[in-house]
Amino acid sequence: MEITYKEIGKIRSNFKEAEGTPIQPTAKDSAKGRIELLAEYKQGLKDLAGFSHLILLYHCHKAGKAALTVKPFMEDKPHGIFSIRAPSRPNSIGLSVVQLEKIEDNIIYIKDVDILDKTPLLDIKPYVPEFDRRENVKIGWLEKNVAKLSSMKDDGRFTDK
Numbered sequence: 001m002e003i004t005y006k007e008i009g010k011i012r013s014n015f016k017e018a019e020g021t022p023i024q025p026t027a028k029d030s031a032k033g034r035i036e037l038l039a040e041y042k043q044g045l046k047d048l049a050g051f052s053h054l055i056l057l058y059h060c061h062k063a064g065k066a067a068l069t070v071k072p073f074m075e076d077k078p079h080g081i082f083s084i085r086a087p088s089r090p091n092s093i094g095l096s097v098v099q100l101e102k103i104e105d106n107i108i109y110i111k112d113v114d115i116l117d118k119t120p121l122l123d124i125k126p127y128v129p130e131f132d133r134r135e136n137v138k139i140g141w142l143e144k145n146v147a148k149l150s151s152m153k154d155d156g157r158f159t160d161k
């Protein structure tokens, strides 16, 4: 099945290129950004201001060619694409949990951004711990690598120039 989505807005950030961008929202930078929601979707923001965190789903428009096994940022060994979070994947969908700072008209100010400037936004959902948090989690190959998170930046390996 072929599926077509339309962007609902753009994510704006200071990251014009992949190099130097945090590799996840929880890397220590707390980078700021904003969502410029298309005016036609503004009514959908009703009641969102009461949430502290948002789940953003977006199209990684600068993703490089998809491969099914790649070396991730955190380990110098290849892993299957579905066991890592690289943008260059069969469907280049990115997912980030960001902090909501404030909403002004159709602009949503956010923090903890690991997203390139002008990334097309597909959807916004409220982050709800009771829905989204899990206990007794296993994190596979990342177990022995995840402590590197705050010291790592994107080196551009998964992104087109």
Ligand SMILES: C[S@@+](CC[C@H](N)C(=O)[O-])C[C@H]1O[C@@H](n2cnc3c(N)ncnc32)[C@H](O)[C@@H]1O
Binding pocket: 017, 018, 019, 021, 022, 023, 024, 025, 059, 060, 061, 062, 063, 064, 085, 086, 087, 093, 094, 095, 096, 114, 115, 116, 119, 120, 153, 154, 158, 159
């Ligand atoms: C490892 S990916 C993780 C993205 C998201 N948090 C996820 O888990 O799906 C993070 C990198 O994606 C890159 N990136 C962000 N927006 C992108 C876009 N629109 N196109 C291609 N790469 C992008 C950034 O350089 C960032 O360092």
